[in-house]
Amino acid sequence: MSEVTTTDLYEVTMAVSYLREGMRGPATFSLFVRELPPGRGFLVAAGLEPALDYLARFRIEADDVADFAAALHRPPAELTPLLGLRFDGEVRAVPEGRLVFAGEPLLEVTAPLPQAQLVETYLLTQLCHQTAVASKAARCMIAAQGRSVVDFSLRRNHGPQAGWQAARLGALVGFAGTSNVAAATALGIPASGTMAHSYIESFACEEDAFRAFARAHPGPLTFLVDTYDTERGVETAARVFADLRRGPGCGIRLDSGDLGALAHRSRAQLDAAGLTDVRIIASGGLDEYAVTELVHDGAPIDVFAVGTRVGVAADAPYLDAAYKLVQYDGRPVMKLSSAKVTAPAPKQVYRSPGGRDVIALQEEEPPEGAVPLLHTVMRAGRRTGPPDSLAAARARFEADLAELPAAARRVHAPEAPVPETSPGLRSLTAAVRGRLEADFAAGTGTRARERRP
Structure with a gap:
């Protein structure tokens, strides 16, 4: 499947029309999030690197033209103006890892109009999904309060590519490892994993399973102790660790039940056996909310393995994002639709110490x-x-997280900073709106005058 044809059909129909009409002037599109999802005090910008890789490779070949023609039920010859089109524009963007807020451009593309239009869908798929997942993962790091977090999400993600991205994004915000072997080896992320309940069940008893696993792996070892009875599983694991003199770096994993209570009891059992250096790893439906509760209750858990809910950003799985034309051929433009008004012209976001942001025109002087x-x-x-x-x-x-106001860092009921709008942007927005409203009142729409406000 071609990356070029991984797009919405209307991107193609618009591009063909632009080419037919000779509309190849420079267009600037701005990609931004209208509103933060509920329960979010910030977003972590992510997805830029694969987006740039895509733009650098973008070129419409004969097979792509044939696919477009088939989708439109038209002869390929009618779409030959698309053949050979590549992206040769400019991109201004917020680097990955920076914290952003509602209304702030994550990325602005300036390119000939057909090019800038055709890349919209792919850019949205990359930045929206990855920013949502990175933001969820970041909240897990906040909740853990210095304890390790690892990614166990691959098997529950929406496909292998999404799983690979989740592993990368976890590492971006400070996760200690991932269960995803492909991501670990490709990105230099520590690989992390233990065993499944099926492994334990395949042996006559837990002790046989633990000892067999120890024979196969030099360690450090982590034993899954809750297949049958957790307290007995911990007792058995402690006996095997002691017999084999495998303590430092080893661990037990709790994957079900009341994780807080089980962690307290398991810690007491391990300490009584002299295994104070054996870690406790918890997994099983964890996200920032569950981690916050466990940490608040003082659960002696050393590592939180987060999976299903984090890899798909379960409570906020999408962003209300848009990719909107803000300038064409030197003319600032905007959308006036109810509840979806956009601001015209290329922009810049200026950040002052303490995370105070101003959305301004690109050429405006910073505060x-x-x-x-x-x-x-x-x-x-x-x-x-x-x-x-x-x-x-x-x-x-x-660095950005350290500057973020405490209210925005909260896991429960965070308060997101609201960026200011610069005087220059407010003035231009009012002027463009006035021009559009005057044109509509005169019955000319936006057709009449190609003039600046």
């Missing part, structure tokens, strides 16, 4: 002490520098 969030990452269809690293993205995330 004193503020820094721009959007940077030029692609010119003429080529990256302006080497691909970003996970380490750099993680450093940005940690």
Whole structure:
């Protein structure tokens, strides 16, 4: 399946019309989130790196034209103006790992109109999904309060690619490892895993299973202790650890039941056996809400393995995001639809210490002490520098998180900062709105005058 044809049909129909009408002027589209999902005090920008890879590869070949023609039930010859079209535009974007808020552009594309239109769908799929999952994972790190978090989401994600992305995004916000072997080896992330209940069940008893596992693996070892009776499972694991002199770095995993109560009892059993250095790992439907409760109750859990709910961002699985035209051929444009009004012109976001943001026109001067969030990452269809690293993205995330107001960091009922709008952007928005409303009142729509406000 071609990446080029992984798009909505109306992107193709619009691009064909633009080419037919000779509308190849430079267009700027802005990708932003209208409102943060309920229960979110911030978002973590993510998905830019694969989006740039896609743009750098974007080129419409003969097979793509044939697929477009088949979808439209038209002869391929009628769509030949698309053949050979590639992306040679500019991209300004917020680097991965930075925290962003409602209304702030994550990315702005400036390219000939047909190109900028055709890449919309793919860019939205990359940035929206990955920003949602990264934000969920970040909240788990906050909830853990310094304890380790690992990604166990692969088997419950929406396909292998989504699982790979979840492992990468967990690492981006500081997860200690992933169960995903492909992601671990490709990205240099520590691989993390234990055993399944089926492994225990396949042996005559738990002790046989634990000892067989120890014979196969030098360790450190982690035994799953809740297949039958958790307290007996911990007792058996402790006996095997002691017999084999396998303590440091080893662990037990709790995967069901009252994890807090079981962790307290398991810790007491391990300590009584002299295994104070054996860790307790908890899994089983965990997310930031469950982790917060366990930490608050003082559960002696060393590692939280999060999976299903985090890999799909279960409580906020989508973003109310948009990719909107804000300028065409030098003319600022905006949408006036009820509840979906957009602001015109290319923009910049300026951040002052303490996380105070101002959304401004691209050319406006920043407030004193503020820094721009959007940077030029692609010119003429080529990256302006080497691909970003996970380490750099993680450093940005940690720095922004340290500056985030406490109310926005809360797991329950967070209060998200609301960016200000600059005087210049407010003035231009009012002028463009006035022009559009005057044109409609005169019965000319937006057709009449190609003039600046």
